Amino acid sequence: MTEKPVIEFKQVSKKYPNGTVGLKNINLKIPQGEFLVIVGLSGAGKSTLMRTINRMHDISSGDILIDGESIVNLKGKGLRQLRRKIGMIFQNFNLVNRSSVQRNVLSGRVGYYSTWRSMLGLFSKADKQKAVEALQRVGLGEKLYTRADQLSGGQQQRVAIARAFMQDPKIVLADEPIASLDPLTTDSVMNDLKRLNEEFHITVIVNLHSVPLARKYADRIIGLRGGELIYDEPIEKVTEADLDAIYEPAVETKTVKSAEGTPSEVIS
Structure with a gap:
C-alpha cells in the first residue's frame, strides 16, 4: 500500500475490565477514500475496532494514528477536533425523536459551535441551507420539518447519514x-x-453481517474472529470460500491472507 494511510492500527489490543478480549494485536492500514467492510460473527470485535477510531473505546495497548498522528492520548479540545471529522452512524439511528429532521441534521454541526449557541439552536443561515442540501442528497428534502419519530426506520437512517455529512x-x-x-x-x-x-x-468503514452486501459495496473486506484480524483482501481477490471460512467455528489454527500479501497463522 503506497498511499499514506488515513487510519493506521499498530499492535492494537483491547481488554475489557471483565477480562473479555475485544481486540488482539491488530495491525491495519486504511487509505483515504476506501470503502472498507468488516465482517465476522457477533462478538468478533467489529464494533470494538470501529469505536476505537473515534475513541468511543480506549485501547489497552498499541497505537492508532489518524493522518499520521496518534489519537490514543487525546483529551479535551484535541478529542473534540478528532470527533468533528469522524461521522458515526448507528444501528439504532440515535436521533432525537421529538425534534424535527432539520434539528437532527443540524446537530452534525455542533462541533463547530459554542455549547450555548448549539443548545439554543443558533445555527447560521449557511448551515441551515447545508442541512437542506444534505437531506436532498438522501432523498428526504420534503421531510425538513417532520418530527423524527414520524419517519420510517429507513428514513431515520438516511437522516443519520445526512447528519454525518453535515x-x-x-x-x-x-x-x-x-x-x-x-x-x-x-x-x-x-x-x-x-x-x-x-x-x-x-x-467509509462499515460493519456488516451480510456477505452479499459486503461483496457488492466494498473496495476491501477484512474479517475478524475473537478480536483477531484473520482476513484482509481487496474485493477483486475475495472468494466465497474465504468468506465462508471467516464464519467457521474457531476450532483450529489456520493460515489466512492479508492485503500485505504475507500469510500468518492465528488460532481460530
Missing part, C-alpha cells in the same frame, strides 16, 4: 447500519453511503 467528515463509521431494515431500504441506505464515499472521497 460534519464535513473525512471518515464515516457505520456500525451495522442496515441491521433493522428491510431489503429495499437496505439498498437505499447502502447506496447513500457509497455515494458519500465516491463523490467526496470520504473513507
